[in-house]
Amino acid sequence: MTDWRPIARAALPADTVTLARALIGMAVVRDTPEGRAVVRIVETEAYPLNDPASHAFRGLTPRTRPMFLDRGHAYVYLGYGTSWLLNVSSEVEGVGAGVLIRAGEPVEGAHLMVDRRGGRSRPAELTAGPGRLCQALAVDRSLDGADLCAPGPLFLATPPRPVGEIGASVRIGLTKAVEQPWRFFERDNPYLSGSRRLNQRL
DNA sequence: GTATGGATGTTCT
């Protein structure tokens, strides 16, 4: 059992694309009454300032308020009416931007994640994909706005082991700004979402 | 292995 501790906010880069890259390899610690579940982040996407695909592009709304918090806060929203998606706010307070956590590698409490995923236990089905990851970690709207740099039900921690080579590709599932290479991933990690082709690029 | 289409509900126009 690792003694997970929240990462210092000062240790998070105050730039969205840089943060998206820096989050690869970091741990997400999720505590519930059932126990602790931990994943190692293996895939992210940056939604920086002035990005037409960002929810914050058209300014602050009730939904996107957490994106305007100081870096290291959770922005959780419902995508396509079916899946929760977890983001980490980036930049300084007042600037709307964030990083989507797209996939993780189970590190601790894998049995909890299997249960929450309806018994599915194959790697590609457990935490590969932003909706699947949130389901596995029991992340929902109740965690919207949570501080990920402080003790609590959900927080970030430093990488549990050395981070491998990081690749980049275009972002997945977008209808706007589809050309920017703002998706980052740990190369050759079996817990990635996305096609083989995307994961081999660049 | 890849491709396609439906379910779904919240948000904003």
Place this chain on the structure above:
DNA sequence: GAACATCCATACT
């Protein structure tokens, strides 16, 4: 009323 940072089952090669 349209859009949507997804998932899953099904159908195919």
